[in-house]
Amino acid sequence: MSDSREQDRRQALEALRSSLEPQVWIEGERQAPFLKEWRGRYQGRAAAVLCPGSTGEVALILRHCHDASITVVPQSGNTGLVGGGAPDTSGTQVILSLRRMNRIRDIDADNGTLTAEAGCVLADLQAAAQRIDRLFPLSLASEGSCQIGGNLATNAGGTNVLRYGNARDLTLGLEVVLADGRIWDGLRSLRKDNSGFDLRNLFIGSEGTLGVITAAVLKLFPRPATTITALLGVETPTQAVQLLGQLRQASGDALTGCELMSRASLEMSLHHVPGCRDPFDSAHAWYLLVEASSSGTGTALREALELALGEALEANAVSDAVFADSMAQAAALWRLRESIPEGQVRYGASIKHDISVPVSRIPEFLAQAQAALEALIPGLRICAFGHIGDGNLHFNLSQPADCGRDAFLARETECNRLVFDLVDALGGSIAAEHGVGQLRLDALDRYKSDVELDLMRSIKQALDPRGILNPGKVVKG
Ligand SMILES: Cc1cc2nc3c(=O)[nH]c(=O)nc-3n(C[C@H](O)[C@H](O)[C@H](O)COP(=O)(O)OP(=O)(O)OC[C@H]3O[C@@H](n4cnc5c(N)ncnc54)[C@H](O)[C@@H]3O)c2cc1C
Known part of the structure; x- marks a missing residue:
């Protein structure tokens, strides 16, 4: 950059500082957690770390940055x-x-909605819904730390x-x-609204490249x-x-989650994470963790x-089954699934893939990829x-025992x-x-069509013509 x-x-930035409350500005050592991705793969530097407390302050910051062409990374x-x-x-x-915008x-309850600011921690929103006997069903292993703004910006999935x-x-x-600091108030709490383009869906999943989400109206459900x-x-x-299809049919589509685990992945939990225990006497090649709920x-x-399941056992379509008889037993079964990433760390370096295919093609994918x-x-x-159940697999590779980390x-x-091919x-x-x-910016170029990439660039150009929002992510300039 020129002098x-x-x-x-x-x-x-000095002009911006003088127009903001002092607590917005994070200085010195306190910046460290914001500069590094939690897994340590990405570590950067910043000209400033700002924690606004209101939508108005977010707008002020973006207006300044837009005018001065300063790039902004939402977090x-x-x-x-x-x-x-x-x-x-x-x-x-x-x-x-x-993170300071954390008010509900x-x-x-009657409309089944909760309006929350972007910095609300996901687990706090689940608890708020529970207090009025409702369910906010978004659930991820990171729910004690991730915030709803990030969940929406990534269109998070979960269990x-x-x-x-x-x-x-x-x-x-x-x-x-x-990007230019204007506020779009689309906080509607309607189930039906066909009055024009669905702008909401442009921002959800845009990973901070099209706008900064400051609040959302979320749907609540009857609590099971x-x-x-x-x-x-x-x-x-x-x-x-x-089995997934059969259980969905038999339960009246009451399955809320269905997780697949290979024996090799289960062993990563069993052998290395305290408190994980195999509930079966013998090993199986694959496991399904199934959850169903009813009000x-x-x-x-x-x-x-x-x-x-009885019929499936008789037909040899399932080898063994165990039901949790208490919440503690259910938690122990979920612990087997959720501990896999922690257990995998013990096997050295890993190469990870978060992919999806049509559910019916999962067996084909697994057989071909493995071979x-x-x-x-x-x-x-x-x-x-x-x-x-969502056709989504975490297909992770750990280094062979006889291969060095760097070589792998x-x-x-x-x-x-x-x-990916x-x-x-x-x-x-x-x-x-x-x-x-x-992480997947280059790969996207290879697997999206020219038309799709062109449409993405056009939308980016329309909403952020100066390219100040999260450059180098999702869409190439
Ligand atoms: C242990 C663990 C388990 C996980 N399990 C799952 C899972 O099951 N399913 C799943 O989908 N993900 C999962 N994740 C990934 C991660 O938790 C999710 O992507 C989560 O939604 C990110 O939320 P966050 O608040 O941490 O966002 P951040 O990490 O802070 O940001 C994520 C992206 O969104 C942008 N962004 C953040 N806030 C805003 C905003 N207010 N406006 C616009 N852009 C914004 C950022 O620029 C960035 O591009 C997991 C992560 C961990 C560590």
């Missing part, structure tokens, strides 16, 4: 997995953290998508500050009175997919599931698990290419729920 541009930037809980909330290394960007503005959809499906309205959790042992992914007493639901990767890197450990990671591009051939997505961020 005069650097000087202009400093002057613009909420900073739990993202693709480097979307991390600044670059230039030291010229402003981090705009929404309204909660309406309840099968029944309730992802963050997009749970949102009725948004308040967004545009009964939740049934079961772990099933199966021998093939084909059996798992078929009734649940007796009929459990009976329906038991009947369907091709094992031929490419003998001894590779494949850790496959994920939200099978040097093959990341090759492994990504193999996996296969996903693409099966009609899938290379970024199912974590988003594009910086």
Whole structure:
């Protein structure tokens, strides 16, 4: 950057500082957590870290940055997995953290809505809904830290998508500050509104590149009175997919979650995470963790599931099944699934893929990907698990025991290419729920059509003509 541009930037930031409350400005050591992605893959620098407390302050900051062409990186809980909330290394960007905007503005039991500011922690919103006997069903392992603004900006998925959809499906309205500082008040709490383009859906999933989400109207649901959790042992992914269909049918579509785990991934939890115990006497090649819920007493639901599983056992379509008889047992079953990433760390370096394919093509994907990767890197450990009900797998590779960390990671591009080419051939997505961020920016160019990329660039140009919002993420300039 030339000296005069650097000087202009400093002057613009000084002018901005004088128009903001002192607590907005984060200085010195306190900046550190904002500069680094939590996994440590991306570490940047920033010209300023700002934590505004109101929509008006967000608008003021963006207006200043727009006029001075200072680039802005929006950030909420900073739990993202693709480097979307991390600044670059230039030291010229402003981090705009929404964490002080953490008020619940309204909660309406009759309309089934909750209006929350972007910096509300997801778990706090779940608790607020529970206090009025309602459910806010978005649920992720990071829910104690991630914030609703980040959830919406990434269109987060999680474990309840099968029944309730992802963050997009749970949102009725948004308040967004545009790149030039104008405020779009789209905080409508309507189930039906066909009065023009659906602008809300442009911003959801845009990862901070089109506008800054400052508040949202979220949908609430009846709170389930009964939740049934079961772990099933199966021998093939084909059996798992078929069982998913059968259980959805038998339960009256009451399944809220259905998670697939390979034996290899389960062992990562069992062998390395305290408190994880195998509930079965013998090992199975694959496992399904199934959760169903009902706002009734649940007796009929459990009976329906038991009947369907009994028939499946007789037909050898499932090898074993265990139901949780208490909340503690249900939590222990979920712990097996949620501890996989923690257990995988013990196996050294990993190459991760967050992909989706049509549910019916999951067996094909797993068989072909496994064979091709094992031929490419003998001894590779494949850790496959994920939200099978959504066709979404976390297809992670751990380094072979006899291969060094750097040598393994040097093959990341090759492994990504193999996996993504296969996903693409099966009609899938290379970024199912974590988003594009910086991590998948180049890959997107390869797998999206020219028309789709052109449309994305046109939308970016229309909403952020100076390119100040999160450059280098999602869409290339
Ligand atoms: C243990 C763990 C488990 C996870 N499990 C899941 C899972 O099951 N499903 C899933 O989908 N994700 C999962 N994630 C990823 C992550 O938690 C989600 O992407 C989450 O939605 C990010 O929210 P955040 O508040 O941390 O956003 P951040 O990380 O702060 O930001 C994410 C992106 O959104 C942009 N952004 C943030 N706030 C705003 C805003 N207010 N306006 C505009 N843009 C904004 C940022 O610039 C960035 O590009 C997991 C992460 C961890 C660490």
